[in-house]
Amino acid sequence: MQALKKYFKGYRLSVFLCSVLFVFQAVFSLSVPYFMGEMINIGIQQKGIESSVPEVMTSQAVDLFSKIIPGEDADIFFSFYETYEDGKLYRLKEDFDEDKAVAVYENAMTAGFYIITEITQGKISGIDADAVNFMVDKVSLNVLYLHAEELSKFSEEKINGFYAQAKDAPEALKSQLAAYTISYFYDDAGINCEEIQQNYIFKTGGIMVICVVLQVICVALTGRISGRISAGMTGRMREDYLLHTSEFSSKQKRLCNNDLFSVFSDDINNIGMVINYLVSAVIYAPILSIGSIILSFMISPLMSVVVLATVIIVIGVLFVLYKVAVPKYDNLQENYSLLVRLVKNGISRIYTIRTMRTQKLEKDRFSQVTEKVRKDEKYVLKAVFTALSIVSLISNLVVAATVIFSGNSLLSSRIGIGDIIAFLQYSVLTVSAFTAIASVIIFAPRAKVSFKRFNEVMITPVPERPNSEGIRLSENDGHTVEFKNVGLSFENGGLSNVSFTAEKGQITAIAAPTGCGKTTLLGLLTGSGESFEGEIHIDSNPLEDISVNSLRQRVSYAFSEPVLFSKSVKENLLLYGAEDGENAVENALNAASVDFIDDENIVLENAGNRLSGGQRGRLSLAGALSKKSGIYIVDDCMKSVDAQTEKNILKSLRKLSETSAVILVTQRINSLVAADKIVVFNKNGIEAQGTHDQLLKTSEFYRELASLQGLEVAVNE
């Protein structure tokens, strides 16, 4: 994770900006339900009147109210109003004390309600919709006016009693009554309430549209920024990776134990996808849910607990899905690739299978794996569907539970129906934000493995090249290489005491059993950086003192595994280091006996995989020979060529040895016979060296090699 942090550091500002924008996005997207709540609470229930005390009253209403409200409170309350229009109307002063005014107003309306109830006692029976409407109407001014006469018959004490009773009434009742009644004062004053209401609805609607637009702008910005972060970070990781690995030699490849290309392509790709999720859904969901929790808390603490619980349950379900489905999913992937392999192998082994009449066996195998794939697939699909159903059930149940069971607690606080609607929207948004994380879950384990691999490569130390500034060999130097008591050690075994010299004018052959370490030994000459004991000199310069670039210029290496590029033959040779003259390419092709290519501009499709092994080997050899060097190493390139071709190539090597040292790794007797000097290795080091004739006498391995290739007779003669 340390390494990933490093990349995030480069994008600190963007990530910060993105998070800030996410906060805004959350605020705007939560504002829509918030304003919906307001629209219902104020726009519908309060008929669009935002104030919680009447802003306007007729003098008639003031008279009536001064009867209901006892002295002290009345003084305070009416001090907030001033008359205008010749005393016919009263209006709120600019600097009224809202808390006090609201308290008195609510008490007055509640007291009024009790009074009317008292007056009209007996007229209401049972509770139904009509009764409710009637009760609400009862507090209307008209009713009070209607009963004004009866009211005036009430003693002051009695009225004060109602008022005191109203003071002790439940808060919720008082606030509801106040909210319901406020528009009557406006009607009374001849103000068009319908217009106020419509204006309010349109105004709030307008604000909501602005919120939506701002929210979408945030979506666009966060989408762009997070896209940039993930694309940029992936690119940066690739560049760093490229920089880090471009000097990897066999040693580093062995140490990091990963296929460099698949890390570059698939693994970094996987990491990029996770980054994309991280900087989008994973950051946004918590921000949104925190917002929801805060807004719900403003409605009621209980509501915020409900949102929190939902979040926790959804996370829990996703976690279970992760635990249950992901291993099966990996299993599925594995079985699927087994299936592909089975088909591929079936085709490549078609001759064996058809002649051995094992088609049925193959089909059974195929059916078995198909069955496994089917079962895994079904399991994963079912797990995903189950999780989705559970999440949707939970979110639905939250809605139901909120509406059904929290009613009681809801009513003890000052909330309206609109708040419930708003709350329901909050919880829907939160759940859907978390469901968006679900896709990360399926992906997470693979990304983890990818990241591990990436890290393994990146912590592999880059080859140290303190000698890149070392000795530079001129074009006239670097024709002799001398190994002095060289030792190498690797996992199972090693070489020790290797001493031999290869020089200009000679073909030095190396005959060795497979896996004895000769390739690693010769690889030292290409600057592989593997550690070794003893000394290696080129001319008289110690290997470690020579600049690696210069070393590579003087040593040309034909690898035993041919490497070709999907480019033209000529471009291939240029990449191998050929000089860009017509002759260099042509000569090299001739030297390596490449007689199957007529035109050097022919492109080798798919890195030449249509060519046979022998042909690829020859092209690769041509590449190595095309580079002008002092030392040529030909590592077992000729194992799949026929005898005539081998002869031709040996002829070219002979010619090359006139100006350079040639080291030829081979087990083939014709090549060995053609060499000037043969170094025979066993599993631990050099067994013997000398000419062909000498070795037939001194080396058992060599004798075996010779006899295996039909030379026994010749020796005996």
Next chain:
Amino acid sequence: MNDEKSGVFKFRFDSGSETVEERKNKKEIQSRLLKSFSSYKIKLILFLLVTLLYSITFVVFPQKIGEIIDAFAGSIIQYLLGLGDGSVFSEIIPHAIPTVIFFVANAVLALVQGYIVSDIITSYSAKLRKTVMEKYDTLSVSFIDSSEHSKIVSAMTQDVDALNQSLNLILMQIIAPAITFVVIIITQFIVNPKIGAISIAFCVLGSALTLLSEKREKKAAAKQQADKGDLYSDAAEFYNGLAVLQNSGKVEERKANLKEKIRSNVRASEKSNKFSVLQNCISELSVSLCIVFSMVASALMMAKSDFSVGGLQCQFVYIRKLFSSASSLSVAPGLIRTAVLSAGRIYDFLDLECFERDGKEIAEKTAAPENIEFQNVSFRYNEESRHILKDVSFKVKRNGITVISGMTGAGKTTIIKLLLGFYSPQQGRILFEGKEVSSLKKDEYFSNFNIIVQGSTLFDDTIENNIAYGCDNVTFEEIERAAKLSGADEFILRRQEGYKTVFNSKSPNLSDGEIQLVLLARAFLRKRDILIFDEATSGLDVIAEKKIIEALQEISKQSCVIVISHRNSSLSSSCNTINISDSKVKQL
């Protein structure tokens, strides 16, 4: 040889414009695809039914919630006044129980729907895979040789998989949302036509905008994919040839090129991101605006007491679902196209008519010293190509080792293909025990052969099972004996798990030489009259080759061994040799 002519294996690819013929073809594939579902008729009907029920429960429960909210709103005052005995709950409980039942029913139906789909999809693809495999089995070897293997592999794996995926999505992202969509729209219009109209308007608006941006989005995505492919192939080459580039000092040059590609790849993905963000914004904008406009419209209606708060909440739920269904539907054309393309490729494969031919006769062992004879055989792969063999005649002795040698491409392997009857010569006769190979019944004929061909490898199974491959009822002792005879036991026993060592073809844990010794052990176990060993020693080191030659000499004691080799090994000197060069044969 009619096989080659009919062996044109064309594949369908996604091309931008289509001709009339292609469209007709597409219809054909579609109808065939639909027909292939006929055995799932009941399950599909069940799926549709469940989806319909799901949609209905879906439209019902928001209404129930709405009713509760309305009841709640209605009874708030009574409750506050302490009027009515059960207070608010007496109003709500009657609504609550059916609501919860609807919730649970809805979730269960969603689950059942998902399970039916997973059942249909997985069993369909498993069955299709088997059908394709059966088909593959009847195809002639010569056809498979001549076609691109990757296409056959793809028809048997990726295409089935792609079809499977798109069918899943078609059911879950097209058919199911379409039903839900229709049910919701109808309900909305019944409940409140005004809000229904608003929903439809915004749906149409959103879809239109999405469609407008789709073309550019697709183009950007395609460009990004192409860029990525380009980067990957360059990088693959870079890492593959790293040692070569280091040695030639071209690393910096290639690195600079790759860096440029990485950057252009970043730019391409940013561009592609731009369009997907745009689409995201369009859908977000249309759904949110739809909600806001419905809210305003409802509020105006509520002001006239035409509408209730509960009804409003219900509409919100509808609108969200409506838009999520609509956005699923917007991917429908792409999905159907993918499905038809994959199905088309699979049907192309299933329609191939390149059957392996079989004869009727059974060859009896004769008294002649030779069992195989080529009489004046001429052969070429097709009319354009050169003659591989021209008027070739030779005989193979019943006993000992016969080496067929010649340069690469001389036609050594062709001789084996002809001998096994996978190809027929244009002229001449190939006889086995005096009878023409093409007239022989394959099951009987092949029971005479063991073959080890170029590039033979093992199955990803234990060494034991690999040796026993193709043999029924063999004991472990027999396997062990065969391994000893081939000389494979030596290295097998050196492994920690011995005969239970599992071969891994992805990262081979046996060397090439060891693999061949195991294959030879199989030949020892599965005693047959003739062993064909085709160039299997090329690329081996001399020591490994020696072991194999020893094993071949051992096996030649019990059967006829035909070895194909492009190089003179110690075998050639001591055996019958048939040398091919310039389409002619020289029997030494």
